[in-house]
Amino acid sequence: MQTDLSNFIHTIRGEMLTIYSEQDLIAAMRDAAEKDTDMKDYYWRSWYFARKRFTKEDQLLAMYLYDTKDHLISSYRYNSVTYPKDIYKAEYDDNSDRVYDYVHGDRTDLMISGYHNSVAKKDIVRFVLKLHNYDADRNALGYLVCDINSAAFTSIMAKYVDVEQVCLWLQPLNDRVIAMTGEASESQRRIQKQLAKVVQSHYKSGELGQEYDGNYLIQVSQENYNLEAFVLVSQSLLTATQKTLIRTLLIIMGAMILAIMVIVLFVSQWMTKPVEEMSSTITRIKDGETQLRVQPVGWSQELTTLGTEFNEMLDRMQVMAQEELQHKMLVERTEYKMLQAQINPHFLYNTLDTMSGIANAQNCPMVSGMCHSLSAIFRYSLNMTDELSTVQNEMAHVRNYLYVMDVRNGSTIAYDYQIDSDTLADQMPRICIQPVVENALTHGLRNVRRKDKKLLIRSEHVNENLVITVQDNGAGMDAESMNRLLDQNDMKRVESGISIGILNVNARLKRLFGEKYGLHIESTAGEGTTVTITVPAVSTENSGGMENV
Structure with a gap:
């Protein structure tokens, strides 16, 4: 309420100050104050000024402009019958003596007073503004009086008083009441009249008590203006209001707690939903x-990272599972093919041994040796009791194979064996060297027309690895393409049986020992090929060897 009242008073004061924009009028008032000139030509200026500067909401009822000698210069009256032509010549008490005392006193602030117009039957709020020169001396030019309908104030006050047993009024210090509202009881009206007389008679702000016959008095000063607001409230109403306020506060607190709980629940669900x-x-x-993946979205970077890493882990696991399945299928197919080859193996072994004995008895050592070597080759190839063998056994198998090939094709190749004795007991998968040697004979040396065909087989330790080298001086090959196939390690190609040679050996080595092991090829066209087999160096004492030929 204080803010609304202060804004309204400030608006009226601002509209009154706009009289300084009437420059010709101010100049004439200055001349009249200094030279006592006549101001009759400005009699209607108040009427024009009121119409131009004030609005309907201001409820302006009358305006009077006076010079320094209290002579009326101009006036405006909403109704010329009910409002005096001159406040100093009214037929009833319009409280003009307060205006006179203010104008001829030392006060420079806006004066607020009031009176009851018995003709119009209205309470009037009177604003008085002194007019001065805007120079160093600030000489007086006169003063402006504006009478405002008290209803403009009571309409503002009524918005804040909507209960019974409340009396609210405005009263300037040491002056009469200018506005009052509220449904007061008889006792409150009596108390209000008594208090209003006290305020009107040499009262200073804050001198009144707080309790009067079961009623509580609240008084608030209006800043910047000589005006007080008084509220007389029944103590029973205050008590009921206090209870209502407490109940309302409890309801608000409960609603806030409920809202907080809902918000906490919502936030909790929002935070836990990704998890x-x-x-x-x-x-x-x-x-x-297994094809599903989590959505790496959450309220924190950690959840997003966790989801992303989890998806990557699933992808890696799926790839590993597929590789494991491929390896298993490769082993199963290899075993199946080996089982297919094991058609009554003992009958085959015994037959070859018998043929060897007959050939030896018939003085045919070449046939006897060939049968013996074939029997050893079949025994070694079809022995599935252990996937791992030794370098010694592998070399015995290679020697038997080369003997058979020499008998078939004639001994046209010079063999050089550089086998380090420290490597003989090292473990390696069965049938790894022979396919590489076979590849060298078939693709490297068979169709080469040269007399110095050579095949070197070397076994040595390099750092912690067993390195076996098979080198020929044959036709050579496209080493880059072949190494690309070895690095790709295409299990489908191996499983399909397209290659049962070096690609098969490479696939088995990588499956057993890891991707960094296996085969590597170096080759120069027309000069030969070098195939390097690399496996971890793991030594074992294995007395079960094959017979050398």
């Missing part, structure tokens, strides 16, 4: 839906 979705997805993946 719950991730947990649900993990459960479904565990139940067999």
Whole structure:
């Protein structure tokens, strides 16, 4: 309420100050004050000024402009019958003596007073503004009086008084009441009249008590203006209001607590929803839906990172599972093919041994040796009791194979064996060297027309690895393309049986020992090929060897 009242008073004061924009009028008042000139030509100026500067909401009822000698210069009256032509010549008490005392006193602030117009039957709020020169001396030019309908104030005050047993009024210090509202009881009206007389008679702000016959008095000064607001409230109403206020506060607190709980629940669900979705997805993946992936979205960077890393882990696991399945299928197919080859192996072994004995008895050592070597080759190839063998056994197998090939094709190749004795007991998968040697004979040396065909087989330790080298001086090959196939390690190509030679050997070595092991090829067209087999150096004492030929 204070703000609304202060704004309204400030608006009226601002509109009154705009009289300084009437420059010709101010100049004439200055001349009249200094030279006592006549101001009759400005009699209607108040009427024009009121119409131009004030609005309907201001409820301006009358305006009077006086010079320094209290002579009326101009006036405006909403109704010329009910409002005096001159406040100093009114037929009833219009409280003009207060205006006179203010104008001829030392006060420079805006004066607020009031009176009751018995003709119009209205309470009037009177504003008085002294007019001065805007120079160093600030000489007086006169003063402006504006009478405002008290209803403009009571309409503002009524918005804040909507209960019974409340009396609210405005009263300038040492002056009469200018506005009052509220549904006051008889006792409150009596108390209000008594208090209003006290305020009107040499009262200073804050001198009144607080309790009067079961009523509580609240008084508030209006800043910047000589005006006080008084509220007389029944103590029973205050008590009821206090209870209502407490109840309202409790309801508000309860609503706030409920709202906070809802917000906390919502935030909690929002924060835990990504975790719950991730947990649900993990459960479904565990139940067999391995193609699912979590949504790496959450309220924190950590959840997003966790989801992303989890998806990457699933991808890696799926790749590893597929590789493991491929390896398993390769082993199963290899075993199946080996089982197919094991058609009554003992019958085959015994037959070859018998042929060897007959050939030896018939003085045919070449046939006897060939049968013996073939028997040893079949025994070694079809022995599935252990996937791993030794360098010594592998070399015995290679020697038997080369003997058979020499008998078939004639001995046209010079063999050089550089086998380090420290490597003989090292473990390596079965049938790894022979396919490489076979590849050298078939693709490297067979169709080469040269008399110095050579094949070197070397075994040595390099750092912690066993390195076996098979080198020929044959036709050579496209080493770059072949190494690319070895690095790709295409299991489908191996499983399909397209290659049962060096690609098969490379696939088995990588499956057993890891990707950094296997075969590597170096070759120069027309000069030969070098195939390097690299496996971890693991020594074992294995007395079960094959017979050398």
